[in-house]
Amino acid sequence: MIKQGLAVAILLMLAGCAAESSPPKAATPAPSQSSDAIAQGQSSPSPAELAAYAGAHPYPSSMPSRDDLKAAAIVNAEQGIIKIYNFSTQAVREADVWVNQGFVRHVNAIPPGSSITLQMSNLYNGVGQQFSARGEHVNLVQVQTDHDMQTLWGPAPQ
Numbered sequence: 001m002i003k004q005g006l007a008v009a010i011l012l013m014l015a016g017c018a019a020e021s022s023p024p025k026a027a028t029p030a031p032s033q034s035s036d037a038i039a040q041g042q043s044s045p046s047p048a049e050l051a052a053y054a055g056a057h058p059y060p061s062s063m064p065s066r067d068d069l070k071a072a073a074i075v076n077a078e079q080g081i082i083k084i085y086n087f088s089t090q091a092v093r094e095a096d097v098w099v100n101q102g103f104v105r106h107v108n109a110i111p112p113g114s115s116i117t118l119q120m121s122n123l124y125n126g127v128g129q130q131f132s133a134r135g136e137h138v139n140l141v142q143v144q145t146d147h148d149m150q151t152l153w154g155p156a157p158q
Helices: 002-021 047-056
Strands: 071-076 081-086 092-099 103-110 114-119 141-144 149-151 153-157
Touching: 047 103, 081 092, 081 141, 103 114
Parallel strands: 071 153
Antiparallel strands: 071 081, 081 114, 092 103, 092 141, 141 149
């Protein structure tokens, strides 16, 4: 628990420093920071497709959650985004990102030593409700693969 808190604090300091000294963003994201559509490796699914995916994939409440993946979630509520940083040396492939145990977004990969950005407006629950329309705070971010559920460090505000 202390390690997670320390890691999130360090991440926030690094994110703050990077935000102050970064050059203006280019129109195309850098390879290490994928946008929501690019993270999927294809064009962005429509809202109806995202809602249908959420309806067909219920939260796996019987799957035990672990916290050994070196990854963190940083939330920018003002911009409506969640950045997921993968600090591990292994890619996370074909995963569902769960927010607050009810809203899901499928991602093809989160490369090692990299990050992806998810739009909160692209998170849906099983009854087709959009996360950003509900006005909820991000309290928990998890990544589900075929073999396990990982709870990410944070979420921390940006």
